[in-house]
Amino acid sequence: MPTILITGANRGIGLALTRSYLQDGWRVFAASRKPGESLVKEAEEVTLDLSNPESIKALKSQLAGIPIDIVWNNAGVYLDKNQNLEQLDNRDWLRSFEINCIAPIRIAEALAENVRMSERKVIAFTTSKMASLTVNGAGAYAYRSSKTALNMAVRCFAQDKKSQEISCLLLHPGHVKTDMGGPEGDIDIATSVTGMRKVVDQFNPTCQADMDRGYFNYDGSRIPW
Ligand SMILES: NC(=O)c1ccc[n+]([C@@H]2O[C@H](COP(=O)([O-])OP(=O)(O)OC[C@H]3O[C@@H](n4cnc5c(N)ncnc54)[C@H](OP(=O)(O)O)[C@@H]3O)[C@@H](O)[C@H]2O)c1
Structure with missing residues (x-):
């Protein structure tokens, strides 16, 4: 059975990804900082707080030895939505880097061996x-610069993992109607998830x-x- 781990699986795009992969018969590890609140009972819940490096280490130990075909780093924050530079607090800027850039790479690093053991080998x-x-x-x-930093870090990580045949891909979900995207989003969650899954399924070296x-x-x- 193909296996995926999805971060931020408790709401928004992550929850929809969880439902979509479960529907197709995948084993899904639904990672969130509030396990027990998942609306999807068939998923295997795992605890993960991106702001806590110990939480990432614990996840690595918990999943040791399990092949994971896709690790999907979906969780993110947009802390300076509707704020100008004057309003932006430095702590929020740093926190944006922590959650949007550093944690996804640390998670990828922690679970790289699980991915390497799998058939698809995608992060x-x-x-x-x-x-x-x-x-x-x-x-x-804060949001833009943290995601640009993520793009660069992923390109570095992809080079590092080339010899292990791990493929890394970066996806923009569209402007989606979620808590983050707001009701003014251009597309609904289903359109975003269907589109992104098509890209992931067709991904090759x-x-x-x-x-x-x-x-x-x-x-x-x-x-x-
Ligand atoms: N919606 C859009 O228009 C849009 C556009 C471009 C990119 N994106 C990106 O798409 C991804 C998903 O966005 P979304 O629209 O689904 O956002 P969302 O509805 O705000 O959901 C964000 C998810 O990230 C999780 N998260 C935040 N901080 C976390 C932490 N410290 N530890 C663990 N989980 C944490 C949240 O969990 P909690 O419930 O615990 O907070 C939630 O599950 C994000 O990376 C976002 O930047 C979205």
Whole structure:
């Protein structure tokens, strides 16, 4: 049975990904900092707080020896939504880096052996179009810069893991109607999840080799770095 671990699985896009993979018969590890609150009983809940390195270490020990086909680093924060630079607190900026960039890489590092043991060997990271240096807009300093840093860190990590045949991919889910995206989002969660899953399912080493063209939008097109 193919196996996936999804972070931020208790709500929003992560919850929809959990439901979608379960529906297709996957074994799903649903990671959240509030286990027991999951709305999906068939998933195997695991505790994970991205702001706590000990929590990542505990997850590694708990899952030791289990092959995981896809680790999907979905959890994230947008702490400076609707804030300008003056309003942005440095602690929130640093926290954005911690949750959006450092923790996903640490999780990938902690679970790389699980992924290496699996058939598909994929680590997916949810980034944002707002991270693009090429199509950059204004404002949202903390969110944008933390996701741009994630993009760079993932490219480094992908190089590191090449010899283990682990593929890393970066996905923008679209502007989605969730707590984070707000009701003004362009697409619903189902459209985003269906699109991103198609990209992940069709992913192969050629896509990895072609990463200079940018990262993936949910519809399969490339967003320039
Ligand atoms: N929605 C959009 O339009 C949009 C656009 C571009 C990119 N994205 C990215 O897509 C991903 C999912 O976004 P979403 O719209 O589903 O957001 P969301 O509805 O706000 O959900 C965020 C998820 O991340 C989890 N999370 C936050 N901090 C955490 C921590 N310290 N430890 C563990 N989990 C934590 C949350 O858990 P709690 O319930 O415990 O807080 C929640 O499950 C994020 O990476 C986001 O940046 C979203």
